[in-house]
Amino acid sequence: MPETDAAARSTRRPLDEAALARVLRRLRAADEPPWLHGEVARRMADRLVVIRKQPSRVLDWWAGTGASRSVLAAAYPSAEIVAVEAEATPAPAATPWWSPRRWSGARAPQVEAEAELAPGGAELVWANMMLHGVADPQATMARWHRALAVDGFLMFSTLGPGTMERLSALYAEQGWTAPFAPFVDMHDLGDMLVEAGFADPVMDQETITLTWPDAGAAIAELRTLGGNVDVSRHPGLRTPRWRRRLEAALAADAAPGGRPALAFEIVFGHAFRPPPRPRVAPQTAVPLDDLRSMVRAGRRAPG
Numbered sequence: 001m002p003e004t005d006a007a008a009r010s011t012r013r014p015l016d017e018a019a020l021a022r023v024l025r026r027l028r029a030a031d032e033p034p035w036l037h038g039e040v041a042r043r044m045a046d047r048l049v050v051i052r053k054q055p056s057r058v059l060d061w062w063a064g065t066g067a068s069r070s071v072l073a074a075a076y077p078s079a080e081i082v083a084v085e086a087e088a089t090p091a092p093a094a095t096p097w098w099s100p101r102r103w104s105g106a107r108a109p110q111v112e113a114e115a116e117l118a119p120g121g122a123e124l125v126w127a128n129m130m131l132h133g134v135a136d137p138q139a140t141m142a143r144w145h146r147a148l149a150v151d152g153f154l155m156f157s158t159l160g161p162g163t164m165e166r167l168s169a170l171y172a173e174q175g176w177t178a179p180f181a182p183f184v185d186m187h188d189l190g191d192m193l194v195e196a197g198f199a200d201p202v203m204d205q206e207t208i209t210l211t212w213p214d215a216g217a218a219i220a221e222l223r224t225l226g227g228n229v230d231v232s233r234h235p236g237l238r239t240p241r242w243r244r245r246l247e248a249a250l251a252a253d254a255a256p257g258g259r260p261a262l263a264f265e266i267v268f269g270h271a272f273r274p275p276p277r278p279r280v281a282p283q284t285a286v287p288l289d290d291l292r293s294m295v296r297a298g299r300r301a302p303g
Contacts, residue, residue, distance in 0.1 A: 011136055011137055011138035011139070012135055012136045013135055013136070013137070013181060013182070013184065014181070014182070014230075014231055015135060015181040015229045015230060015231060016181075016229050016231050016233070017135050017229075019227070019228070019229040019233070020133065020135065020229040022227075023133075023226050023227040023229060024086075024133055026227070027065050027133075027226065028064050028065060028085075030065075030224065032067075033064070033065045033066065033067035034065070034067070034129075034224045035221075036129070036208070036210070036225060036264065037065060037066060037067040037128060037129045039208065040128060040129050040157050040208075040266055041066065041067050041068040041071050041128045041129075041157075042071055043157075043206065043266070043268075044068075044071075044128060044155060044157050044268055045068075045071040045072075045074075045075055047155065047270065048075050048155070051153060051155075051270070053123060053124075053151070053152075053153060054078075054079075055079050055122065055123030055124035055152070055153075056078070056079055056080065056123060057079060057080045057082065057121060057122045057123055057124075058072055058076060058079050058080065058081045058082065058122060058124045058125075058126060059082050059084045059112075059117070059122045059124065059125045059126065059147055060072060060081055060082065060083050060084060060126050060128075061084045061114075061125060061126060061127035061128075061130060061144070061156075062084065062085060062086065062127065062130040063083035063084060063085065063111075064083070064085060065129070065130065066126075066127070066128040066129060066130060067128065067129075068126060068128045069081065069083075072126060076124075079124075080110070081110075082110045082111070082112055082122070083110065083111045083112070084111075084112055084113075084114060084117065084147075085111060085112075085113060085114070086113070086114055087113050114143060117143075117146075117147045119146050119147065120146075120147070120148065120149045120150070120152075121147060122147055122148055122149065122152060123148070123149055123151075123152040123153070124148075124152060124153055124154075124155065125147055125148055125152070125153075125154045125155070125156075126155050126156070127140075127144065127154070127155070127156040127157075128156070128157050129157055129158065129159070130156075130158070131156055131157075131158035131184075131189075132158045132159040132183055132184075133226070137184055137189065137192055138192040138195060138196055141192055141193055141196035141198070142196045142197070144196070145196050145197045145198060145273055148273040149273070150273055150274070150275050150276075151272060151273065151274075151275075152272070152273050153270060153271065153272045153273070154193075154198065154269070154270055154271050154272075154273075155268075155269075155270045156268070156269050156270070157266055157267065157268050157269075158183070158184070158189070158266075158267050158269075159183045159264060159265065159266065159267070160183050160184070160185065160186055160205055160265035160266065160267040161182060161183045161184070161185055161265065162205075162207065162263065162264075162265030163180075163183055163263070163264045163265045164179070164180065164262050164263070164264065165263070166253065166261075166262060166263070167179050167180075167262055168180075170246075170249045170250070170253060173249070174245065174246075174249060176234070177230070177232045177233055177234055178228075178230045178232055178233065179228055179230075179233075180226070180228050180229070180230060181228070181229045181230040181231075183265075186203040186204075186205055186267040186269070187203070189203060189267065189269060190203045190269065193269065193271045197274075198271035198272065198273060198274075199271060199272050199273070199274040200271060200272055201269060201270070201271040202269065202270055202271070203267065203269045204267075204268050204269075205265055205266060205267045205268065206265075206266050206268070207263050207264065207265055207266070208263070208264045208266055209261055209262070209263045209264070210261065210262055210264065211255060211259040211260065211261040212259060212260050212261075213259060214247075214251070214259075214260070215246070215247035215248075215250035215251045215254075215260050216247060217260075218250055218260040218262070219246065219247070219250075222262075
């Protein structure tokens with residue numbers, strides 16, 4: 001039976017969504033965002049110099065784990081910065097997500113849920129290190145597109161498929177299943193942006209290599225970054241004996257000086273929301289919101 005067009009266009013990732021939900025709850029309940037997220041936020045902020053537009057309203061997507069509040073406030077001191085979360089009220093945490101330890105002393109931001117955002121209400125959507133934590137990246141991009149005003153722009157970062165390749169190789173050498181779900185290639189992400197309605201997508205990547213004093217420190221750091229949500233992962237709890245084998249494998253593979261090291265591919269992307277372009281037909285129906293956007297942009301609706 002031939003594959004349907006909908007199936008051929010599916011952008012859902014092959015991962016265990018129940019496990020992903022548990023990992024995200026744990027990350028959101030942590031005392032602070034991962035260190036790597038803060039470093040990537042600083043590097044992404046350096047890319048803002050190519051954007052001349054000065055947004056008055058910024059949506060910081062999944063702000064609680066994005067570690068971006070301070071860099072956004074520095075880049076756009078006059079802008080309203082709205083923290084966007086999957087839900088309006090995050091799960092309770094030992095240290096509340098609005099704690100000064102998390103927000104570096106900045107005043108508590110306004111919080112809105114993804115599902116409650118008004119369409120076209122922001123000039124910048126900023127999404128730092130969260131796209132690899134969703135099951136359907138293109139569906140998330142569609143929500144970003146809806147939240148942006150015409151000529152608004154998107155900046156995002158995510159993990160790419162070059163991330164922790166050596167860890168995958170170590171697992172394979174030990175005969176274990178994959179240590180994490182696969183990440184999406186930046187060229188595929190660029191295609192998804194276009195499908196979601198964005199224009200002029202620009203994608204690039206950097207590699208950040210982290211080292212640790214020992215294997216135990218490496219494992220502890222990796223846990224702060226997420227967890228294994230691959231559909232083929234080990235179905236039960238791992239034993240202390242397995243943990244010792246992993247530590248031994250990481251130690252044996254350590255960089256010169258005895259420090260375990262893993263490389264992370266960081267993918268950066270930005271794109272704009274163009275004016276709507278409805279198809280021309282003998283009779284064309286144009287949504288009212290799109291018609292208003294076209295009028296503001298000085299374009300005529302097709303007759």
